[in-house]
Amino acid sequence: MINAFWTALYSRLAGGTALTALLGGTYIYHGQAPDGQTPPYAVYSIQGGGYTPTSRHVDANAVIYVRGYSDVSALAAGSISEAIFTLLDRLPLTVTGWTNAELIAEAPHIQFSDVDESKKITWTSGDVYRILLDRN
């Protein structure tokens, strides 16, 4: 999708002091974290949708997935996703070249875990956000 949107999204997340305090820095990645990255960290990615060429008003209508990861507990992962929610849900986002950028969290909340070969558990918690953008 639109690079200006991803740039604005990263700036919003990286500027969230409550979020970066939970992560211990700006461990926020687009698409996926680097190989070997240990939690806590946050990831955002496109989940579906995109440009809407047939619409006269909304020019992009997509869903993104923003989540946190923890190797401590489900609650720790949940705290990261809560900090993300506070930064994103129903707050205007300034995207260069676009107007009316809006992010709205949609159901369901996504939370699950898995166990690696060494029996270590990693939890994730996050939300899918609807992004609507109008072209300038």
Add this chain to the structure above:
Amino acid sequence: MSTFILDDAVLQRLIKVSPEMVDKAIRATAFDVAANAINLAKVATGAMRASIFVKTSKGSDVSQAEQAANYMNPNTEFSDPTPGNPPLMTAYVAPGVNYAVFQEFGKPSQPNYPYKPFMTPAIENADRKFEEYLKKVFE
């Protein structure tokens, strides 16, 4: 003084048949979502793709999906994650293999897991079709 008589017979009939008509549009959309998801699903053994099923108010193909998934990979663990049989104007489309969640949302223990969403894009792509089906059933 004028008298107006409102004949609401057509309106009453519409209210009565509307849920069935909307359900028809939802059923058609659900099968479109499943077809989209099948096209978008990553394939290793083919079991995940084969495990995608549809449940509507008129029935389901869960058992066929389970058989197909087991045929593609006999080690497949199949489970139905839906809350039960859908009521009128509701449909469920879901994959029956437990690892589908990792394909859709990534694998928490593996940061570079090559996930590829297939259910969400399938639903997003079906929006316009649903509108078309609704128009068609009410014509």
